Amino acid sequence: MRGQSIAAAVIETFLPASCALCEAPLPAGARGLCPSCWAGVVPDASPRCPRCGAPWADGPATVCPACAEAPPPQEATAVWGEYDGVLRRAILLAKHGGHDELVRPMGRRLAALVAGQPWTQPIDAVVPVPSHPFHRLRRGWVVAEGLAREVACGLGRPFVQGLRRQGLRRQAGRTRAVRRRLPGRAFTGSARLRGRRILLIDDVMTTGTTLRRAATAARAAGARAIRCAVLAAAPEPRRLP
Ligand SMILES: [Zn+2]
Ligand SMILES: [Zn+2]
Known part of the structure; x- marks a missing residue:
């Protein structure tokens, strides 16, 4: 409303x-x-790295080569679907089309995915990856936050606004190569994360860089375990709207 x-x-x-x-x-x-x-909004069951969520043929039995070489700050990443087809269109409608009523049903799907993970039990706080302040002003509705509230509700865990975004550089529309080169310090974590086992929630994962930076900030703020869940992951490197 x-x-x-x-x-x-x-x-x-x-x-x-x-x-x-x-x-x-x-x-x-x-x-x-x-x-x-809604029947076209389907989960993606293809194998992924349990740690970073990237497509990986041997997942979830083993981590991908990138994680084996340089593990990301989060212990686990669960991905609900591919950022493609009807799911992608639904996310874009929720983000930019004023259809915030789509967020709760998508959040329930994400909550069900999280509930089936082996690491679900020890979670003290559900924390959204904050969107860019410009997006916040333009949209009035922040999808990751809505998803995180729904997941928190589904798991019966507290929703905590524990991260703040820094800087003014936009990520949307940039290619993966450009995103990787952007400066590293994009978030700060609040003292409310100290000592807590957190679940970070984001709507879309493209390269995984944003999630890694959010997890790094949460770790720096004293979070003692970090798991991530994203609604949709981009299927392949490309320029996203
Ligand atoms: Zn329809
Ligand atoms: Zn990995």
């Missing part, structure tokens, strides 16, 4: 609703996707 006028809310209640993706009719007052579009 945030950012909407009362008039818009009234129109939405009385006009026939339609699916945000295919425009199929929805029950009166409903928002979001129709059942057949």
